Amino acid sequence: MKRLFLFVCAGAIIIAASSAGAAAPTGDTKEAKMQMKKFVPVTIALPARLKKLVTAEEKAVLNELIAAARYMNPILLRQIWARNVDLYERLQKAKGKDRALLDYFTLNFGPFDQLDENKPFIDGVGPRPKGANFYPEAMSKEAFERWVKKHPKDRDAFESEYSIIRYGTDGKSLESIPFTEAYKAFLEPAAAHLDRASDLATNAKLKKYLKSRAQAFRTNYYVPSQTDWLGLDHEGIDVVIGPIETYEDELFGYKASYQSYVLYVDPEESARLAKITSAENLKAMQQQLPVPEKYRGKEKKLKSQLVIAHLLYATGDGNSGIKTMAFNLPNQEFLRKTAGSKNVMMKNVMTAKFDKILTPIAKRVLNAADAKDIDPDAFFSHTVMHEVSHGLGPGEIVVHGRKTDVRRQLKEVYSFIEECKADTLGAYLRSYLAKIGIYPENFERVLWPTYLASIFRSVRFGVHGAHGKANIIQFNYLFDKGAIIYDAKTKTFGIDRDRITDAARDLAGELLAIEATGDYKAAKAFVERYEEIRPEMKVVLEKLEGIPVDLIQKFAYSWKLNAE
Numbered sequence: 049m050k051r052l053f054l055f056v057c058a059g060a061i062i063i064a065a066s067s068a069g070a071a072a073p074t075g076d077t078k079e080a081k082m083q084m085k086k087f088v089p090v091t092i093a094l095p096a097r098l099k100k101l102v103t104a105e106e107k108a109v110l111n112e113l114i115a116a117a118r119y120m121n122p123i124l125l126r127q128i129w130a131r132n133v134d135l136y137e138r139l140q141k142a143k144g145k146d147r148a149l150l151d152y153f154t155l156n157f158g159p160f161d162q163l164d165e166n167k168p169f170i171d172g173v174g175p176r177p178k179g180a181n182f183y184p185e186a187m188s189k190e191a192f193e194r195w196v197k198k199h200p201k202d203r204d205a206f207e208s209e210y211s212i213i214r215y216g217t218d219g220k221s222l223e224s225i226p227f228t229e230a231y232k233a234f235l236e237p238a239a240a241h242l243d244r245a246s247d248l249a250t251n252a253k254l255k256k257y258l259k260s261r262a263q264a265f266r267t268n269y270y271v272p273s274q275t276d277w278l279g280l281d282h283e284g285i286d287v288v289i290g291p292i293e294t295y296e297d298e299l300f301g302y303k304a305s306y307q308s309y310v311l312y313v314d315p316e317e318s319a320r321l322a323k324i325t326s327a328e329n330l331k332a333m334q335q336q337l338p339v340p341e342k343y344r345g346k347e348k349k350l351k352s353q354l355v356i357a358h359l360l361y362a363t364g365d366g367n368s369g370i371k372t373m374a375f376n377l378p379n380q381e382f383l384r385k386t387a388g389s390k391n392v393m394m395k396n397v398m399t400a401k402f403d404k405i406l407t408p409i410a411k412r413v414l415n416a417a418d419a420k421d422i423d424p425d426a427f428f429s430h431t432v433m434h435e436v437s438h439g440l441g442p443g444e445i446v447v448h449g450r451k452t453d454v455r456r457q458l459k460e461v462y463s464f465i466e467e468c469k470a471d472t473l474g475a476y477l478r479s480y481l482a483k484i485g486i487y488p489e490n491f492e493r494v495l496w497p498t499y500l501a502s503i504f505r506s507v508r509f510g511v512h513g514a515h516g517k518a519n520i521i522q523f524n525y526l527f528d529k530g531a532i533i534y535d536a537k538t539k540t541f542g543i544d545r546d547r548i549t550d551a552a553r554d555l556a557g558e559l560l561a562i563e564a565t566g567d568y569k570a571a572k573a574f575v576e577r578y579e580e581i582r583p584e585m586k587v588v589l590e591k592l593e594g595i596p597v598d599l600i601q602k603f604a605y606s607w608k609l610n611a612e
Contacts, residue, residue: 072142073135073149075159075170080148083163087155088596090400093604094312094358102312106285108248110310110360113287114605116241117308119234120289120364121157124306126231127296128158130181135159135170155369155600162369163597165512178460179299183213187222189299195222207456209304210268210291227291228268231306239265242289253280261289274378278387282318282355286311286392288377293365294455294463295514301455301462307365309375314395317356324486325354325391325436334440336480337473338557343564345442351388352439354432358396361603370509370598373398376435381443381453391435393428400599401505402427408595410501413588415535415542418497426498429487433474438466440473442564457566461575467518469559475499476552496543500532507589508597511581521578523585525555534584539591541584 094102102110125132139150149170156162159170166176177185183192192213196203205211205224212225228235239262246258257280260273270290280286288311291304323329330352337344366372374393378384402424410422444453455462475495482491503523509516526532531551533542562571581589 071138073138073170073172075149077146077148080152080169083161083169084148084152084155086163086597087600088404088598089600089602090404091602091604092359092396092400094360095314095396098312098314098358101284105248105250109245109254109285110605112241112245112248113285113289113310114361116238116245117287117289117310117361117363119238119241120306120308120366123231123234124157124364124368126181127303127305128180129160129176130185131173132158132181135173157364157368162513163508163510165510177299180296180303181212182297182303183299184215184222187213187215192222192300207300207302209294209302210270212303226268228266235265238289239263249285251281251284254285258287264290271383274380274383275387277377278353278390282353283313283315286313286355286357288366288375288392292375292377292379294379296365298460301458301460305365307367308361308363309359309366309372309392309394310361311357311392311394312360314356314358317395318354321354321356321432324432324481325352327351329481329486330436330440332484333436333477333480336477337441337560338476338553339441339560339564343442343561345440345564352436353388353390354436355390355392356395357392359394359601359603360605362601367601370513370515371397371601373401374431374435376438379455381455384439384443389439391432391439393432393435395428397599397601398428398431399424404599405596406498406501406505409504409592410497412591412595413504413541414497414501415538415540418500418542421494421497422501423494423498426491426494427502429478429491429495430471430474430499430502433478433481434470435474437470437473437477440477441469441560445564445566447566452566454563454566458563458568458571461568461571463514464517464521464575464579465559465562465571467514468521469556469563471518472522472552472559473556476549476556479549479552492549496545496548500541500543504589504592507581507585508592511579517575517579520581520585521575522555524578524580524582526551527582527584529554536584539587541588 125136136153139153143150152169153159159168159173160166160176161169168174168176192206196206202224206213208224210227212230213222214225215221216223242258242262246255246262249255249258257273257276260276264270264273287309289308291306293307294301294304296305297303334344374391376389376391378389406422406427410419442454444451445457447457458465478487478495479492481487503519506515506519507523511517511520523532529547529551531544531548533544535542558574562574
């Protein structure tokens with residue numbers, strides 16, 4: 049008989065189910081310790097100048113938001129793998145002997161190594177299911193597609209971001225279960241905390257958003273709260289919480305994982321960079337897209353906000369494995385078209401990654417001339433323009449007379465194509481913005497070396513993840529074009545300044561054309577052509593031993609949490 053246990057690990061609620069008498073999990077603890085050393089602990093905190101601005105009312109609101117955020121952890125735990133909960137509890141029991149496996153399990157939210165193509169690092173665990181725990185583990189892609197073809201009325205519910213698929217009681221039929229039902233035990237208390245946060249807040253827009261988000265946790269309908277989030281003021285508290293990204297669903301890329309980011313907006317930095325996402329500049333950038341006009345996504349409402357914030361707390365998919373520095377939301381194309389999008393840059397996380405990771409990488413992988421030109425502002429702008437570029441180009445499209453969107457058409461390869469597009473297009477457009485005076489005159493000198501160093505930073509995330517594979521694709525394409533050059537004697541790479549801008553333009557153009565036509569076969573072939581790590585890159589990657597791959601975030605909020 050199973051019993052429920054509530055554990056608090058690094059301040060995060062994780063609920064596990066105990067199986068009496070279960071054996072302690074085993075695995076290569078030495079390897080787990082080595083993998084943990086690839087992550088450097090960093091304290092994530094507000095700058096002193098912003099900490100002084102946090103009012104007593106905001107602290108009370110933040111207490112409730114952080115309490116709500118903690119419930120995203122047990123949901124993600126259940127979304128990753130069907131047997132995660134039981135395995136976590138067994139690791140907890142065995143932690144007195146050696147906690148290496150528990151620590152690495154906690155970082156990955158499961159027994160699959162995100163740095164090593166999601167290979168299991170605990171004995172007896174099979175390959176990670178492509179569909180995580182969103183679908184029956186044994187269900188094939190073909191079985192899903194046969195069902196929706198035979199039952200067209202089920203398509204919307206089955207392809208919904210906010211449902212899981214399970215076999216019916218007969219073991220043959222399929223059914224869709226809304227997240228509100230599947231995760232009710234966690235969504236109800238999270239919603240209650242959001243309601244209390246709303247009651248405590250005096251900012252009218254924040255109050256409205258928190259109430260509508262709490263309601264979404266109870267109804268599975270997120271459109272009103274997504275629109276309310278876009279309407280928040282660019283000051284004080286910001287929070288993203290709920291089912292957001294679809295990277296964990298590698299079967300179709302449909303299902304969203306739960307996460308949270310509790311943030312505090314930096315009004316000075318946000319105002320300084322707002323001109324990049326002005327309506328005038330967004331329209332100009334849209335016209336600069338290197339594809340025929342019919343492929344530029346003209347139907348989109350070019351309304352995008354750029355918000356610079358500092359992370360206070362993250363949970364679920366927001367604190368799993370490789371840590372996010374920025375995001376662009378909403379993901380739904382119909383909302384982008386009607387309400388626009390928001391780009392949120394987490395400045396304190398970016399600064400930590402530049403200092404702890406990118407700078408030492410550049411010194412080892414770039415030739416001396418390019419290494420001296422890496423620049424923190426260029427790294428920051430790389431992330432800014434990556435997120436802005438997510439909102440540019442085709443979104444809603446028509447394929448064979450049917451209205452659809454790029455994500456649905458490109459299925460499991462969408463994330464690789466889209467992340468590659470955002471990186472490359474962002475770099476190309478930064479070159480354009482430098483020419484029209486948005487960035488300083490000498491910006492291209494530091495832009496491309498920083499971009500190349502950033503590729504090596506991201507490739508180390510592993511070829512399995514969307515960002516890692518997207519950067520391998522970029523590197524191989526640009527290398528084949530002669531825009532990236534290799535020095536076999538020094539085992540370093542550099543930029544061909546005469547070729548890089550045109551090569552980036554060509555790559556962005558190919559990716560935009562694939563998205564605009566919704567050509568799944570072309571997308572899959574493109575990924576397969578460029579997804580392998582080449583020998584030259586392997587040689588250089590070996591030089592990065594000892595440099596951290598990413599961060600372990602230690603949150604330094606200084607007010608007491610409400611008791612759970």
